[in-house]
Amino acid sequence: MSKGIGGKNNWALFLLLLAGIVLGGFIGELTSGVAGLSWLNYGQSFGFSNPIVLNLGILVITFGLTIKITIASIVGVVLAIIIYRLL
Template identity: 75%
Template sequence: MRSKNGWVLLVMLLSGIVLGGFIGMLTANVSGLSWLNYGQSFGLESPIVLDLGLLVLTFGLQIQISIASIIGVVLAIIIYRKL
């Protein structure tokens, strides 16, 4: 039995999220498929700024999860298990 690489799973999950989100944005204005873009966004509304005089650091994180990105993650896991 061969072991599966965790990095491959991570790359596949990230690509499933990105492709699912892209498909969700493309289908937002299609009447029968607009439900794929339904989701929730969470994170920092305004970024945190750390001003050190010489250096200014800005921290921010926002995640948007949609139905299409969840489907993309599920498909990525199924494909990973088939490998």
Template identity: 75%
Template sequence: MGRMSRTNGKNTWALFLLILAGIVLGGFIGYLAKDFSYLSWLNYGQKFGLSEPFVLNLGILVITFGINIKITMASIIGVIISIIVYRTI
């Protein structure tokens, strides 16, 4: 049973990394395709997150928090392809 849980953990990490790669590559392809009129739909999406970073000043230490996420059609397609690749591996 210990061996099975270790294999499942490895598969979960592989799925996570493949999905992350699909998001990054899809976003990059969407960014490149925005200049072409027939492929501009790949860059269509929604951006959300903190528009202004949150700054925590502790006197001797300043910490800045911020996150922006943009989900595009190309990144969604990248996630779908990465899940298909994961299932075939």
């Protein structure tokens, strides 16, 4: 197992950050219709607007990536880091 600073597991941090991003994005989507909480879904999307297609004759590969960063996902990341430090 890979240990980070202070003997903590780096995979645990990665999984907590991933969970914070996913849960934060989910909460942002849920609160987008609520008048007082719609600001949580405010953010920016970036990535490929159209997927890149690689046609090799017998194999077609499609590449696409879009990342949406919202305030709720940033809050989720901050909470994940706080939980990681408390473990």
